[in-house]
Amino acid sequence: MPEIGELDEAQLTDLQKEAMRHAFTVETGPMTALRGDLLKRISVARCPFCGIGESSTLDHYLPKEKHPEFSVFPINLVPSCAVCNTRKRDRILDEGTNVRMFLHPCYDVIPDMAFLAVRARMEADALILSYRLTRPAGMMVQTFQHLRSHFNELDLADRYRRMGLEHLGGQYPALPRAYGAGEDAARVAEKLIEGAEDFEEVSGPNYWLAKLYRALADNNDFCDGGFEAVRVQAQPH
Numbered sequence: 001m002p003e004i005g006e007l008d009e010a011q012l013t014d015l016q017k018e019a020m021r022h023a024f025t026v027e028t029g030p031m032t033a034l035r036g037d038l039l040k041r042i043s044v045a046r047c048p049f050c051g052i053g054e055s056s057t058l059d060h061y062l063p064k065e066k067h068p069e070f071s072v073f074p075i076n077l078v079p080s081c082a083v084c085n086t087r088k089r090d091r092i093l094d095e096g097t098n099v100r101m102f103l104h105p106c107y108d109v110i111p112d113m114a115f116l117a118v119r120a121r122m123e124a125d126a127l128i129l130s131y132r133l134t135r136p137a138g139m140m141v142q143t144f145q146h147l148r149s150h151f152n153e154l155d156l157a158d159r160y161r162r163m164g165l166e167h168l169g170g171q172y173p174a175l176p177r178a179y180g181a182g183e184d185a186a187r188v189a190e191k192l193i194e195g196a197e198d199f200e201e202v203s204g205p206n207y208w209l210a211k212l213y214r215a216l217a218d219n220n221d222f223c224d225g226g227f228e229a230v231r232v233q234a235q236p237h
């Protein structure tokens with residue numbers, strides 16, 4: 001695929017551009033069928049830009065305002081969550097560097113070196129998470145900049161932090177169960193590592209929840225009863 005900065009602008013009249021955008025926006029029979037076809041696949045149920053949200057919209061990877069010629073081109077339509085779609089808006093190239101800001105889930109090869117990191121610490125009985133990217137030795141600077149731009153522009157550090165805490169709230173009962181009456185912190189860590197391995201097998205080493213589970217397994221304060229911090233009070237019915 002040519003780099004987007006190198007693409008010639010399509011020679012379309014304003015009327016033709018409008019017609020291309022209209023073909024996407026208006027629910028014609030073929031567009032409804034294409035939309036349904038793209039969104040119903042189980043493999044894309046989760047948003048490929050963030051790995052968090054449900055894919056409920058079709059994002060124009062190349063914005064239809066700038067590239068109306070790809071308005072209804074299936075590989076330009078990425079099933080994505082509303083948060084990512086909204087954050088991407090009509091942006092594609094970084095104004096300063098002229099480099100693409102977002103990864104394309106099919107066309108950009110995501111390196112399988114570890115580049116996502118999360119720090120987990122206990123502070124006054126609260127669990128504090130901070131996600132960041134780190135460049136592994138051997139990763140090209142340009143590849144890393146591309147990953148970092150995607151991560152920053154989609155606000156993934158904060159979204160992973162919030163959803164991580166939410167996820168742990170849902171998983172809470174498993175933690176005191178592993179801890180048991182014997183207060184076995186090592187058993188809690190073991191459970192977390194098993195969980196991390198399951199996530200890694202399915203979603204790869206940089207999956208945000210795999211990283212979280214490993215960070216928690218490494219945190220003795222968390223495993224030794226600190227997990228009470230993620231307990232959610234049951235809502236009265």
Ligand SMILES: [Zn+2]
Binds near residue numbers: 083
């Ligand atoms: Zn998303």
